[in-house]
Amino acid sequence: MTSRRRVAVVTGARAEFGLLDPVMRAISAHDALDLAVIAAGAHLLPPAETVREVAAKYTIAATVTMQTPGAHTRADDARSLGRGVAGFADAFEHIRPAWVVVLGDRIEAFAAASAASVAGFAVAHIHGGDRAEGIADEAMRHAISKLAHLHLAATAQSAERLIRMGEPAERVHIVGSPAIDDLHSIAPMCDDDWRALGEPEAIVLYHPIGRDDDAEAADTRAILEGLAGVRVAALAPNFDPGRAGVIRAISDARSHGGIAAHAEHLPRASFIAALRRLAAAGGALVGNSSAGLIEAAAIPIAALDIGPRQNGRERANNVIHIDAPAVGAVREAFARACSLDLSGSRHPYGAGDAGERIAGALAATDPLAPGFSRKHNAY
Numbered sequence: 421m422t423s424r425r426r427v428a429v430v431t432g433a434r435a436e437f438g439l440l441d442p443v444m445r446a447i448s449a450h451d452a453l454d455l456a457v458i459a460a461g462a463h464l465l466p467p468a469e470t471v472r473e474v475a476a477k478y479t480i481a482a483t484v485t486m487q488t489p490g491a492h493t494r495a496d497d498a499r500s501l502g503r504g505v506a507g508f509a510d511a512f513e514h515i516r517p518a519w520v521v522v523l524g525d526r527i528e529a530f531a532a533a534s535a536a537s538v539a540g541f542a543v544a545h546i547h548g549g550d551r552a553e554g555i556a557d558e559a560m561r562h563a564i565s566k567l568a569h570l571h572l573a574a575t576a577q578s579a580e581r582l583i584r585m586g587e588p589a590e591r592v593h594i595v596g597s598p599a600i601d602d603l604h605s606i607a608p609m610c611d612d613d614w615r616a617l618g619e620p621e622a623i624v625l626y627h628p629i630g631r632d633d634d635a636e637a638a639d640t641r642a643i644l645e646g647l648a649g650v651r652v653a654a655l656a657p658n659f660d661p662g663r664a665g666v667i668r669a670i671s672d673a674r675s676h677g678g679i680a681a682h683a684e685h686l687p688r689a690s691f692i693a694a695l696r697r698l699a700a701a702g703g704a705l706v707g708n709s710s711a712g713l714i715e716a717a718a719i720p721i722a723a724l725d726i727g728p729r730q731n732g733r734e735r736a737n738n739v740i741h742i743d744a745p746a747v748g749a750v751r752e753a754f755a756r757a758c759s760l761d762l763s764g765s766r767h768p769y770g771a772g773d774a775g776e777r778i779a780g781a782l783a784a785t786d787p788l789a790p791g792f793s794r795k796h797n798a799y
Contacts, residue, residue: 704723
């Protein structure tokens with residue numbers, strides 16, 4: 421009997437851990453695989469320190485410190501990337517995984533894929549081939565794809581894009597998005613928690629797009645002003661350059677009664693539960709999170725997508741998009757979003773079994789086969 425294949429799954433941020441959770445569970449449950457979790461990057465930052473959520477579910481094999489608290493410029497991100505490459509190299513040398521699994525396009529995933537590829541460990545990439553402009557997201561996502569040896573695409577379009585990038589078709593698997601996997605098991609938020617969240621008509625989740633704090637604050641302020649008269653629950657953004665500006669605008673609005681509630685962090689189950697309750701109330705998710713295009717499409721709930729962050733990503737009929745957060749445009753688009761008929765809503769992100777499909781692909785593909793780790797373009 422062959423030994424179990426060790427799979428190092430890298431998680432670097434709260435939202436991405438929510439997507440990776442069903443993948444980790446499926447790997448843990450697979451007879452041929454052995455899970456090793458590496459928590460890195462934004463997970464380790466105060467005040468949220470979401471590494472505690474990871475540790476509550478899984479034994480953490482290693483942690484990799486990258487970002488410095490309070491340092492959110494793009495140059496700071498570049499320095500964090502360098503620390504991450506070195507830290508992941510140490511972690512992989514210690515753990516000796518057969519596979520290194522990363523998801524998406526964040527600097528944690530890029531650092532891990534870079535270290536693994538150079539150090540000779542096979543890389544499997546989830547959600548490669550997607551398009552989403554972000555800050556440097558699209559460039560990093562496609563760079564990770566060129567470092568990866570196995571591609572676990574969320575949609576048929578993403579798989580086709582990977583093949584057109586020169587990745588061998590036999591290494592590209594359409595598995596769906598793990599963001600869909602657990603949605604059916606999460607009930608709408610209970611009354612007490614809903615009241616604590618301000619019984620919102622809109623949940624705002626707006627991430628910075630790499631500009632200075634003043635520019636990010638101005639756009640966040642315009643979004644909140646466009647929702648004047650609407651009960652709003654505002655969630656804190658991720659740890660990208662410009663975060664302080666978004667937080668400042670939210671704090672100002674809260675001090676003037678412009679929002680009903682503000683949460684630094686909602687665990688994924690609570691976030692999905694809130695979206696389900698909001699959907700039942702006829703509200704909408706507002707901002708520029710991928711959750712508006714993926715999870716919201718599957719629930720379904722209306723989403724108002726603002727600005728360029730998700731440009732190019734596939735979208736279902738639950739999404740209303742505006743190019744910029746002008747106050748009047750936000751007000752009008754929010755009204756349109758809340759009036760959408762989602763009774764026949766469909767999405768391209770799979771059937772909710774991505775975790776099992778990913779574990780199966782990792783078990784069925786031998787990363788130590790002769791020549792497997794040598795990358796080449798298929799055209």
